[in-house]
Amino acid sequence: MARTSARTLELLSLLQTADRWGGPELAARLGVSLRTLRRDIETLRGLGTPVVSSGGRHATYRLAPGAVLPPLRLDGEQAVAISLALQTAPVSVLGLRDAADRALGTLAQVMPPELRAQVDATRVTTVRNYWDFSDAPIDPDVVAAVGDAVRRGHLLRAEVLRPDRSRPAPGEPDFEPPRRLEPHHLVLWAGRWYVVAFDLGAADWVIHRVDRLHPLMPTGVPFERRPLPATDVGEYVRSHPDRGDTPAHWQCLGSAVLSLPAGVVGMWAPGGSVVEDLGRDRCRLVLGAWSWAGIAGILATFDCEVSQVEPVELRRACTDLSDRFRQAGTGQGHPPSNPRA
Template sequence: MASTSRRALRLLSLLGSRRQWPLRELATRLGVSERTVRRDIETLRRLDYPITTVHGPDGGYRLGAGHTLPPLLFDDDQALAVAVALQTAPSTVFGLADDAARALAALEQVMPAPLRAAMGALRLTRLQNYWEFSAPPIDSTALTAVGAAVHRRHVLVTETLRADGSRPEPGDDDFLPARRIEPHHLVVWAGRWYLVAYDLADQEWRVCRVDRLHPRPTTRRFTARELPGGDLAQYVMSSHDRGDTTAAWPCTGSARLRLPAGVVARWAPGGSVVEHLDSEHCRLTLGAWSWAGIAGILATFDAELTDLRPRELVQACRRLAHRWAVIGETGDSDDPAH
């Protein structure tokens, strides 16, 4: 009986790990006959697990979605993966930190002792790294509203918030009236959530920061449109107005690069702002812990730089140019004579 129970649990774990399994492969994985697998599947069905039979030459078995949530099952590797993911997930959605902690505690409670000990050995402490550029946290209700509208293809009414999350009032310089948009895609890039949407008033595509939106759902459906260029990643990264603000740094500077915005956006550090100027030029605004740091990052693009701002950045570039010139004149720096 114990062997049968363990096998059934292992079978359930396999069914939950991918969309569909052929009967022969399940039998091979479990080391039993196909007849035994069929019997174990019937046992799981009697326990209300919605296992569907898929007919045809490419058929097999599939774990479907049920009306009630049966007990979930992870094997050891899956449980450890979930535990680590819950500890390392970025906190970009407001309020999910507590939910993640509660989920981790619930997972630990049902783990067998050996697995709980292994998980305890992976208890992590998250340290802030200077190259993390997450945007301000997003309210989970707003993110859910946007995600549901994308999935259901329902028009959204949105208001644009200030960078601090407050709502501008009529008469303010930054006040924008509510807009009706068709939300097509949710994108996460460099720790920031973006919505790719079609603005019905201007009849233009837009890329919006989700943390800068106050969405109001509607029930009006829309038909999916073809994204310009057809490349979602390229479109988001090359869009010149995403509502971004440069991440806070001790030093912030910018330069005009002789490279397309899409190229620069793909390789610029998170938290940078890439402004489209024309088909061959863009302006990159970024921050670092020193002016020399900004100059060094700009140099990695190996492209013509003009219109550098502010004056401190120009001076840092001159100092670096002098240092590189000295190295070029003295030769190999590993030579003891130098």
């Protein structure tokens, strides 16, 4: 009986890891016959777990949505993975940190001692990265509305907000009618949420900052999914020069024209920067840092011709940094004249 109960729990765990299992494959994983597998499936059903199966010799099995969440069975690796995910969850969604802490506490209470010991051994402290920006967390209702349209494949009507997230009113110079979007993918990059969509009005692919959208009432209108403009949607967002971004709030903010394609610069530019495509393998990069020397150092990493550097403080920092590196190349060096330049 103990072996049967353990196998039933293992079966439940396997069903939770895939959308659908083939009967022979599932039986092989459990080390049982197909007849025993069918008996274990009936045991799960008797416990209230909704398992859907297809008929025939090569039946398939999957968990169906049920009114009651079935019990979760986690092994050590899964428990540690969930623990780390909850502890390092991004704080880009309003209220997520508190919800993650409560979820972690709930898991810890029901874990057996050996799993809890593994989780306790992976306690971590997250520290804001140098490039983390100071945007306010996104409203979870907005993420849910856009995500639901993506999942269902429904047309999304949304207004584009100003950088400060205010809504332009009709008659104001920057007012635009709501966009009609076919949302295909949600992408989280550099702590910001983006939606890759096909804009019916512009008849082209666009990338919108989700926190800059104000979704209107759900349309319920389905759309036929189009082939994406890139095989890797994450890379498409990273390398796209126009993501609806504005520079993050920094103590120093500057810009320069780089002799590189916008896609290349957009791929490697820090989060919170803006890349403007100027054509002919040129682009303008707008970015910030805690010092002018910091911006100058980032520009140097692109290893290309740099021009139209603004403002004057950034030009001075470039000159000062050049002098420092020249001195460093001779093996002499000298203390910087202004560490905060």
